[in-house]
Amino acid sequence: MSKQELVVLGQEEQEEGDCRPTLLSAPLGEEHAVELAKVFKALGDPVRLRLLSMIASRAGGEICVCDLTPAFDLSQPTISHHLKLLRQARLIDCERRGTWVYYWLLPEATDKLADMLTRPGQPAAVETSS
C-alpha cells in the first residue's frame, strides 16, 4: 500500500471538491482512523443516537435538557454522561442558562460523516465552500 495515500488522508485535506478522499475512496490513514472512530463510537449507542436525533430535529435548533430526560427511563446523571460523550465527539454543544442546560447540533460534524460515507462519484451530501 502506498504510504503517500495514507499521509494525504491523515491530513484531512477535504478542500478539493470532487477529488476529496472519503472513507470509501482510499485507504484511511491510521491517525485519521483514530479520530473518526471516536465520533462513530459516540454514535454507537442507542440512547446517544436518540438524544442526537432529538437535539438535531428540534424546531428552533436547540433543546433544554429538561425536555430530553423525560423521554428515557434513565437517571439524569446517565443522560448527562451520554450528552457529555456526544459533546466530546463534537457532535453537539451546549450552554447553561439559569437552571437549565441547552443543547444544539454541530452540523459540520454530521456533514463531514455523511461526506465520508458517500461513495466516490456520488454527489457529496453537502457542498463544501472552497
Added chain:
Amino acid sequence: MSKQELVVLGQEEQEEGDCRPTLLSAPLGEEHAVELAKVFKALGDPVRLRLLSMIASRAGGEICVCDLTPAFDLSQPTISHHLKLLRQARLIDCERRGTWVYYWLLPEATDKLADMLTRPGQPAAVETSS
C-alpha cells in the same frame, strides 16, 4: 413526543424521496436506534475503519484477506475478528475461494448511513445531482 413519529421511523420507510426521515429530521424510535447503533458501533474502531476503507476503495471491488493483513501489526485472528464484526453489521460480505477469503463492501449500508446523516433540505448522498 409523538408515538406516531417513533413508529414511522422504526419501520425504515425511506422510499418517499425528500420526505424520508433521517437521524437529524425527527426523533429516532427506540428499535431503530438499537439497529443503527450496532452499525455505528462497528465503525467505532480505527482498525475496522481502516479495513473498511481498504475494502471499499479496492479497484475491482473486492480484496483478498491476504492483502489486508500485512497492513496491520495484528494477528490474523484479530483481523478476522474485526472483519467478522463488519460483516455482522452488514457493511461488508465475503466469499471463500480456495485458500483465501475475499471481501467486498455492501454499499447500500454506507449509502443508508450517509442518508441518515444528511441534514433535511440537503440533497441526499445518493441519487441526486448537484
